Amino acid sequence: MASESNAPSAAALGYAPRVQRTGATGALFGLGRFARRKPLGFAGLVFLAVIGFGAVFAPLLTSYGYADTDFTARLNGPSAAHYFGTDNLGRDLFSRVLYGARVSLGISFAAVLLAKVIATTVALFTGYYGGWIDKVGQRFVDLAIALPRLIILITLIGLMGPSVSTMIILVGLTNAPSSVRLIRSAVVSVREEPYIEAARALGATDRRIILQHLLPNIFHIVMFSATVTLGAVILIVASLGFLGYGVPPPQPDLGAMLSGTGLTYMRQNPWMAVWPGTVITLVVFAFNVLGDALRDVLDPRLRGSR
Amino acid sequence: MAKYVAQRLLLSIPTLIGLTLVVFFVLRVVIPIDAVDLKFASAGVSDPEKAKELREELGITGPLAVQYLRWAGRLVSGDFGKSFYTGRTVAEELILRVPTSLEVGLGALLITIVIAIPVGILSAVKQDSFADYISRGGAILFYAIPGFWIATLILVFSSLWFNWAPPTEYHDLWVDPWANLKQVALPIVLLGLSPIGTLIRLVRTQVLEIIRQDYVRTARAKGLPSRTVYTRHVLRNSLLPIVTVIGLQVPNLVAGTVIFEQVFVLPGVGRYLLDAVQRLDLFVLMATNLFFGTLIVMANLAVDVSYGFIDPRVRLN
Numbered sequence: 001m002a003s004e005s006n007a008p009s010a011a012a013l014g015y016a017p018r019v020q021r022t023g024a025t026g027a028l029f030g031l032g033r034f035a036r037r038k039p040l041g042f043a044g045l046v047f048l049a050v051i052g053f054g055a056v057f058a059p060l061l062t063s064y065g066y067a068d069t070d071f072t073a074r075l076n077g078p079s080a081a082h083y084f085g086t087d088n089l090g091r092d093l094f095s096r097v098l099y100g101a102r103v104s105l106g107i108s109f110a111a112v113l114l115a116k117v118i119a120t121t122v123a124l125f126t127g128y129y130g131g132w133i134d135k136v137g138q139r140f141v142d143l144a145i146a147l148p149r150l151i152i153l154i155t156l157i158g159l160m161g162p163s164v165s166t167m168i169i170l171v172g173l174t175n176a177p178s179s180v181r182l183i184r185s186a187v188v189s190v191r192e193e194p195y196i197e198a199a200r201a202l203g204a205t206d207r208r209i210i211l212q213h214l215l216p217n218i219f220h221i222v223m224f225s226a227t228v229t230l231g232a233v234i235l236i237v238a239s240l241g242f243l244g245y246g247v248p249p250p251q252p253d254l255g256a257m258l259s260g261t262g263l264t265y266m267r268q269n270p271w272m273a274v275w276p277g278t279v280i281t282l283v284v285f286a287f288n289v290l291g292d293a294l295r296d297v298l299d300p301r302l303r304g305s306r
Numbered sequence: 307m308a309k310y311v312a313q314r315l316l317l318s319i320p321t322l323i324g325l326t327l328v329v330f331f332v333l334r335v336v337i338p339i340d341a342v343d344l345k346f347a348s349a350g351v352s353d354p355e356k357a358k359e360l361r362e363e364l365g366i367t368g369p370l371a372v373q374y375l376r377w378a379g380r381l382v383s384g385d386f387g388k389s390f391y392t393g394r395t396v397a398e399e400l401i402l403r404v405p406t407s408l409e410v411g412l413g414a415l416l417i418t419i420v421i422a423i424p425v426g427i428l429s430a431v432k433q434d435s436f437a438d439y440i441s442r443g444g445a446i447l448f449y450a451i452p453g454f455w456i457a458t459l460i461l462v463f464s465s466l467w468f469n470w471a472p473p474t475e476y477h478d479l480w481v482d483p484w485a486n487l488k489q490v491a492l493p494i495v496l497l498g499l500s501p502i503g504t505l506i507r508l509v510r511t512q513v514l515e516i517i518r519q520d521y522v523r524t525a526r527a528k529g530l531p532s533r534t535v536y537t538r539h540v541l542r543n544s545l546l547p548i549v550t551v552i553g554l555q556v557p558n559l560v561a562g563t564v565i566f567e568q569v570f571v572l573p574g575v576g577r578y579l580l581d582a583v584q585r586l587d588l589f590v591l592m593a594t595n596l597f598f599g600t601l602i603v604m605a606n607l608a609v610d611v612s613y614g615f616i617d618p619r620v621r622l623n
Binding site: 150151158263266267285 | 328449450451452456458461465557579594601
C-alpha cells in the first residue's frame with residue numbers, strides 16, 4: 001500500500017527491521033496470522049472457500065444433473081446414493097443444493113461487484129471534489145436509502161420477468177447506495193492526508209490522485225463493506241426466489257426450493273426444507289463473521305459501526 | 307423543539323416528492339409493458355378504441371410529465387386510483403389492509419426492541435462471560451437465518467408432528483382480538499427475530515464504550531443504584547446510534563412484512579402488492595410501493611425527531 005511506502009522505515013525508527021514477504025509466501029503468512037488472530041473469521045473464510053469450490057465445481061462433484069428426475073426414487077431421505085435425499089420428482093437434493101448455491105452465489109457476487117463499483121465511483125467522485133457535487137450526491141443517496149428495496153425489486157423483477165442478468169443488474173443497482181456514505185467518509189479522511197497534498201504539489205492530475213492514491217487507500221473499506229453486503233444480498237436473492245421471483249425453473253434456486261410446489265411435499269420429506277435453508281444460513285453467517293474479523297483486522301477504529 | 311420538529315417535517319417533503327418520482331419512473335418508464343395492453347391481452351380481446359378510451363379515463367395519455375403531475379395531483383386529494391381488475395378503489399382496499407401490515411410490522415419492531423436492548427446491555431455488563439458469548443453468537447445467527455426458512459420449517463414440522471396448520475381465514479383485530487392475536491403472533495415473533503442480531507451487537511458495543519466514561523464512574527461513586535446508572539446514564543447516552551440503527555432496520559421489516567403476509571396468508575398491503583405484480587395492476591402497484599416508501603420516510607422522520615428529544619444539542623443546532 002502507498003501509505004506503507006511513505007512511512008518512515010522501521011529501521012530508521014530504531015525498531016528491528018520487519019521481514020518483508022511478498023507474493024505467495026506473504027499471502028500465506030498473512031493468512032496464518034489472520035487464522036491465529038481471528039479463528040472464527042478464518043473458519044468463515046474456510047467454509048466459504050469450501051462452498052465456493054462446491055459451487056464452481058458442481059458438475060464434477062455430483063453425477064446427477066439438477067433437473068434429472070428419477071420416479072423410482074421420489075422423496076427419499078439421505079442415503080449413500082443421494083447424500084441429501086431426493087425431492088418430489090426424484091431429483092437429487094445434493095445436486096440441486098450445489099447448483100442452487102452456484103446460481104444464488106453467482107448472482108449475489110456479480111450484483112455486489114456491480115454495487116461496489118458504482119458506490120466506489122460515486123464516493124470517490126463526490127468525496128474528492130466536495131462542494132455542490134457532494135451535496136447533490138448526498139441528497140440522492142439519502143433518497144435512495146429511503147426506498148423500499150425489496151418492494152421495488154419484487155415490482156421490477158415481477159414485471160420484467162426473472163432472468164440471471166436482470167437480477168444481477170437490479171439487485172446490484174438497488175444495493176449500491178447503501179455503502180456510498182461509508183466509502184465517501186473514508187475518501188474524505190484520506191483526502192486530507194499529507195501524501196495527497198504532496199501528490200498535488202507535485203502536479204499530479206485529479207485523475208491520477210484518485211486512481212493511484214485515493215483508491216488504494218480506501219480499498220480495504222470497500223472490501224469490508226463488500227463482505228457485509230454479500231451476506232445481505234444473498235438473503236435478498238433468497239427472499240426473491242422464495243417469493244417466486246428467482247431464476248426461472250428448472251434452474252434450482254435456494255430460496256425457491258423452500259416454497260412453491262415443493263412446500264406440499266415437504267411433509268413427506270422434510271429434508272427438502274432443511275438443506276437449502278441450512279446452506280443459506282451458514283453462508284450468510286460465514287460472511288458476517290468474516291466481515292467482522294476483517295473489520296477488526298483492517299481498522300480497529302471502525303469497530304462497532306456498520 | 308417545535309421549531310426543530312417543524313423543520314424535520316418540512317425536510318421530509320422533498321424526500322416524499324422524490325419517492326413519488328421514483329415510483330412513477332419505475333412503473334411508467336422502466337417497465338417495458340403497457341398495463342392497459344396487458345389487461346386487454348389477458349382478457350383475450352383486442353380493441354384499440356376501447357383501450358384508448360380506458361387510457362384517457364385513467365389519465366395515462368400524453369407526455370410523461372403531464373401524466374406524473376396528473377397522478378400526483380390526485381394523490382394529494384387522496385385519490386389513489388382504481389384496481390384494473392377488481393374495480394375497487396385503492397383507497398378502500400388500503401383502509402382495510404393497512405392495519406394488518408402495521409400490526410405485524412410494529413409488533414415485530416416492539417419484539418426486537420424489547421429483547422435486543424436488555425440482552426445487549428447484559429452482554430456488555432457481563433463482557434466475555436458465558437452469557438455474553440451466547441448472546442453474541444445468537445445475534446449473528448439470528449441475523450443469518452432467513453425468517454421465511456424458519457417459517458417454512460415451523461409449518462412443515464408442526465403439521466408433521468402436531469397436525470397443526472395456520473388458519474386460512476383471517477380474523478380482524480377489532481372483531482375478534484384473541485383469534486387475531488393467535489394468528490399474527492407467530493409472524494410477528496419470526497419477523498422480530500431477524501433485526502435482533504444487529505441491534506444486540508450495536509447496543510453491546512455502545513454500552514461497552516459508555517461504561518468506561520468518567521461520568522459513569524462519578525455516578526457510581528456518588529452511590530447511585532446500578533439500575534439508575536444504567537438507565538439514566540448509560541442507556542440514555544448510548545441511545546443515539548441505537549435509535550439510528552432501529553430506523554435502518556425499518557426497510558428490512560417492511561420487506562419481511564411482505565414475505566410473512568404471503569407465508570401466513572394475511573390480507574395486508576404486502577399481499578395486495580404481490581397480487582398486483584402478477585397482473586400489472588398499475589395503480590395498486592403505484593400506491594403500494596408508495597405506501598411502503600412512505601413508511602420508511604416516516605420512520606426516518608421519527609428517528610430524526612427523537613434525536614432532538616434524546617440529545618438537546620441536536621435541536622439547538
